[in-house]
Amino acid sequence: MKRAFSLFLALAMLFSLAACSQQEPETSPTGSQSQAASYTGTARGYGGDISVTIEVTDGVITACTIDAPDETPDIGGAQIDHFQTAIVENQGQVDTVSGATGTSNGVIAALQDAMRQAGLLDTAEYKMTPGTYTGQSHGFSCIDFVTVDVTVDESSIVSLSLQDNFVDDQDSYENRYLCTGAFEELEPEILELQSIGVDAVTGATGSSNGIKNAIRSALEQAFAASGYSEDEIDTAINAMFMTPSSKTDEVVELSCDVVVVGAGAAGTVASLAALDSGASVLNIEKTFRWGGQSMMTGGPKAYSPDTTEEQAQAILDTYEATIANHRHGEEDSQWNDPDYVSAHADEYTPVNAEAYKAVVPASGLGLQKIMEYGMAFTKSMMGLMLEGGMEGMTEGGPMVLPTTPEEPDLLTADSVYTFGTDGEGTSVSYYQAEKYFDTVYDNYIANGGQALLSTTVTNLTYDDNGNITGVDAQGDDGTTYHVTAKAVVLATGGYGGNDELMDEWAGGGDDWLYYGWQGNDGDGIVMAMDAGAAPYNLDAYPMSHQRMGEQFITAFEVQTTDDGTQWSPNDLTVILACNPDGVFVENDGTSFRPEDYDAYNPMGGFSGAMGTYSIGSSYYVVYSADQLQAYAESGLTSNAMGFQNVGLGIPTGMALGDWVDQAMEQAVSQGFAWKVSSLSEGDALLGFEDGTLAAAYGTSTSDANADGSEYYYIMKCCGLAISSCGGVEVNENMQAVREDGTAIENLFVAGNDGFGNIMATGAEYPIGGDAGMWVFGSGYIAGEQAAALAAG
Numbered sequence: 150m151k152r153a154f155s156l157f158l159a160l161a162m163l164f165s166l167a168a169c170s171q172q173e174p175e176t177s178p179t180g181s182q183s184q185a186a187s188y189t190g191t192a193r194g195y196g197g198d199i200s201v202t203i204e205v206t207d208g209v210i211t212a213c214t215i216d217a218p219d220e221t222p223d224i225g226g227a228q229i230d231h232f233q234t235a236i237v238e239n240q241g242q243v244d245t246v247s248g249a250t251g252t253s254n255g256v257i258a259a260l261q262d263a264m265r266q267a268g269l270l271d272t273a274e275y276k277m278t279p280g281t282y283t284g285q286s287h288g289f290s291c292i293d294f295v296t297v298d299v300t301v302d303e304s305s306i307v308s309l310s311l312q313d314n315f316v317d318d319q320d321s322y323e324n325r326y327l328c329t330g331a332f333e334e335l336e337p338e339i340l341e342l343q344s345i346g347v348d349a350v351t352g353a354t355g356s357s358n359g360i361k362n363a364i365r366s367a368l369e370q371a372f373a374a375s376g377y378s379e380d381e382i383d384t385a386i387n388a389m390f391m392t393p394s395s396k397t398d399e400v401v402e403l404s405c406d407v408v409v410v411g412a413g414a415a416g417t418v419a420s421l422a423a424l425d426s427g428a429s430v431l432n433i434e435k436t437f438r439w440g441g442q443s444m445m446t447g448g449p450k451a452y453s454p455d456t457t458e459e460q461a462q463a464i465l466d467t468y469e470a471t472i473a474n475h476r477h478g479e480e481d482s483q484w485n486d487p488d489y490v491s492a493h494a495d496e497y498t499p500v501n502a503e504a505y506k507a508v509v510p511a512s513g514l515g516l517q518k519i520m521e522y523g524m525a526f527t528k529s530m531m532g533l534m535l536e537g538g539m540e541g542m543t544e545g546g547p548m549v550l551p552t553t554p555e556e557p558d559l560l561t562a563d564s565v566y567t568f569g570t571d572g573e574g575t576s577v578s579y580y581q582a583e584k585y586f587d588t589v590y591d592n593y594i595a596n597g598g599q600a601l602l603s604t605t606v607t608n609l610t611y612d613d614n615g616n617i618t619g620v621d622a623q624g625d626d627g628t629t630y631h632v633t634a635k636a637v638v639l640a641t642g643g644y645g646g647n648d649e650l651m652d653e654w655a656g657g658g659d660d661w662l663y664y665g666w667q668g669n670d671g672d673g674i675v676m677a678m679d680a681g682a683a684p685y686n687l688d689a690y691p692m693s694h695q696r697m698g699e700q701f702i703t704a705f706e707v708q709t710t711d712d713g714t715q716w717s718p719n720d721l722t723v724i725l726a727c728n729p730d731g732v733f734v735e736n737d738g739t740s741f742r743p744e745d746y747d748a749y750n751p752m753g754g755f756s757g758a759m760g761t762y763s764i765g766s767s768y769y770v771v772y773s774a775d776q777l778q779a780y781a782e783s784g785l786t787s788n789a790m791g792f793q794n795v796g797l798g799i800p801t802g803m804a805l806g807d808w809v810d811q812a813m814e815q816a817v818s819q820g821f822a823w824k825v826s827s828l829s830e831g832d833a834l835l836g837f838e839d840g841t842l843a844a845a846y847g848t849s850t851s852d853a854n855a856d857g858s859e860y861y862y863i864m865k866c867c868g869l870a871i872s873s874c875g876g877v878e879v880n881e882n883m884q885a886v887r888e889d890g891t892a893i894e895n896l897f898v899a900g901n902d903g904f905g906n907i908m909a910t911g912a913e914y915p916i917g918g919d920a921g922m923w924v925f926g927s928g929y930i931a932g933e934q935a936a937a938l939a940a941g
């Protein structure tokens with residue numbers, strides 16, 4: 150929601166300047182009677198620090214300059230000019246820009262900092278009505294609200310309490326663990342500083358902003374109870390509760406044998422393996438706890454440590470056959486033709502056979518290692534799915550059935566595991582995985598491992614000969630760390646969270662909506678390539694099991710049917726992106742049917758959500774007013790809800806009234822859908838030849854979609870990417886490899902950062918679970934080998 154930010158210009162308040170100023174004002178060189186001074190405020194934006202400098206003369210802002218080097222150019226960066234102008238024109242009263250809220254909030258917080266220094270922010274004695282108020286806001290999830298109880302006295306926040314009322318475990322896992330973790334981090338800082346202007350928790354920006362917005366909403370109620378107007382309330386909150394976080398400039402020197410960057414499953418296993426091999430180990434994790442996106446993993450796979458060379462080859466052969474089976478469509482199928490491949494060998498990157506085969510048995514060792522330190526696994530999700538018709542997927546493949554996951558000595562070559570356990574061993578419960586990662590962390594520390602949390606590694610360091618000597622890192626509290634290490638393991642989880650790199654690399658540059666760990670922004674891959682590592686299938690298709698509208702919508706509250714079933718209108722843009730009643734066209738206007746793509750989708754049997762992506766990641770779907778009328782009266786004919794549980798699902802056959810229109814209008818307002826009065830108008834809008842959409846209607850399965858409807862909605866859709874799959878090349882020791890094939894001796898790469906090694910040109914990630922295998926195995930090898938190298 151757009152929130153007006155009003156500031157009260159207090160011309161008579163310049164007296165407070167000396168007390169508030171953090172820097173010497175620069176007086177105007179003109180020497181005129183009016184004193185011009187400049188003030189700079191700094192706050193965290195979406196990508197990094199944002200500085201706002203205002204020139205103030207006689208209490209009036211006469212100029213504004215914003216320095217925001219780390220904002221995404223096409224998103225927040227594009228808004229900088231707008232803000233520079235608007236701040237002067239509106240004397241500091243500016244709104245957040247929807248779609249660029251991270252940058253907007255940073256600009257506004259930095260502006261407030263500058264205005265506070267200039268004495269332009271009113272600190273008058275506004276009084277709240279003491280009591281406990283409940284505030285709500287959307288966090289990371291599009292379904293749930295973050296709800297916070299805020300107790301206040303007249304002028305301060307006394308206590309905060311996060312309500313645990315997530316819709317249910319199965320559908321709100323991202324909120325539960327991100328939100329509770331972020332709350333634990335934010336609560337003491339907010340209370341101490343009496344500020345909701347504090348930085349978002351790294352890796353949990355969505356939840357953090359949800360928490361801060363919920364508190365703001367409660368504060369608004371507390372001021373409203375005292376009778377203030379909306380403008381006065383904004384002024385009071387901005388003046389009283391928006392101080393930015395304070396930072397230290399401390400510099401700390403550290404040294405160890407092995408430094409591991411990132412603490413998802415790969416970095417965790419690498420740290421444990423290196424520690425148990427006798428090395429002194431420092432793990433550095435950007436977020437406030439271990440786990441990364443590995444906490445969200447539904448069914449990681451691991452093979453027995455006893456897998457023989459011959460069995461590993463057989464597993465590889467099956468894997469490659471599955472990959473080949475995934476290539477389809479005229480162009481991609483060329484890569485299944487050995488003659489074509491040999492004629493285009495320089496364009497083709499196969500699965501890295503040596504690395505893959507080394508990782509197969511090591512995956513079991515990695516799994517055992519993390520279990521030794523306290524990780525638990527529940528019975529496989531795959532096992533549950535078998536009853537739902539997964540037979541086709543298991544024929545001839547290594548993924549047959551889970552064995553007995555609670556007993557690691559019974560590992561077989563066919564095992565599939567899920568992080569976390571509900572104690573029963575029968576259901577998917579990855580929502581609880583974070584507490585097991587906490588246990589693993591505690592045991593690692595108890596065994597002598599060292600760790601830095603909330604600290605981001607920024608770069609590798611080198612000696613004069615170009616050899617890697619360690620890393621530099623930056624703590625969220627401002628501390629700079631210089632770490633000297635004999636070996637470095639990079640395990641930062643790939644580049645899925647970096648919009649620019651996803652645009653540049655993923656699947657050849659198509660559009661994707663990323664739904665994985667936000668902090669995985671390619672740091673490890675970029676650092677490895679800076680050190681000379683060669684890319685390996687860097688532009689592989691991201692991991693994606695379903696498609697949806699190009700953005701989430703979050704505008705609507707959860708609805709409850711008469712029989713108590715909960716559903717969310719926000720799911721409509723997910724379901725309608727794959728619903729067989731729609732009319733589908735690729736970006737070039739070629740029509741297709743979603744069910745054609747399900748045929749190639751290993752998950753298709755149950756997801757119905759167009760899991761494959763060989764048509765490119767983005768496309769359009771069209772619904773007519775007639776079709777919407779049918780939904781209004783008779784409901785959806787198919788609930789193509791996705792594999793990844795992004796929503797609650799909507800019962801089929803339930804009359805939807807005007808909910809679909811409302812959802813579409815919301816998509817229109819967010820800029821990824823359009824309402825047109827004819828198909829020709831749609832053709833013109835999308836740049837198609839006239840008649841393209843009408844021809845696509847001829848392929849539709851639904852008569853209600855006939856041309857000549859009163860209006861049409863066109864929605865842009867794309868793949869929901871949960872992880873990037875491209876990475877840098879490694880050898881069987883997980884050492885990074887240069888273009889010339891030589892290894893970078895003391896640089897190791899594990900997990901998603903090296904995921905491209907199990908991809909191949911023209912094919913997407915074939916089977917859920919192999920990522921887990923790669924993560925456990927590559928982490929184990931990297932940790933052990935790094936320790937061996939450090940021992941000399």
Ligand SMILES: Cc1cc2nc3c(=O)[nH]c(=O)nc-3n(C[C@H](O)[C@H](O)[C@H](O)COP(=O)(O)OP(=O)(O)OC[C@H]3O[C@@H](n4cnc5c(N)ncnc54)[C@H](O)[C@@H]3O)c2cc1C
Pocket residue numbers: 352410411412413414415416433434435436439440441442443444445446447448449450604605606607640641642643664665666668669670672673692793871872899900901902917918919920921922924
């Ligand atoms: C919803 C979802 C479902 C999934 N389901 C499955 C499944 O069923 N089966 C399967 O095999 N795979 C699945 N995956 C994929 C699997 O989770 C990943 O492949 C795996 O977790 C990658 O592990 P990792 O250790 O490489 O990365 P992560 O677990 O993401 O860990 C990377 C860590 O590095 C940290 N980091 C990043 N940059 C820095 C830096 N500069 N400094 C310090 N720390 C940094 C991050 O904060 C993070 O904690 C799923 C993924 C998602 C999102």
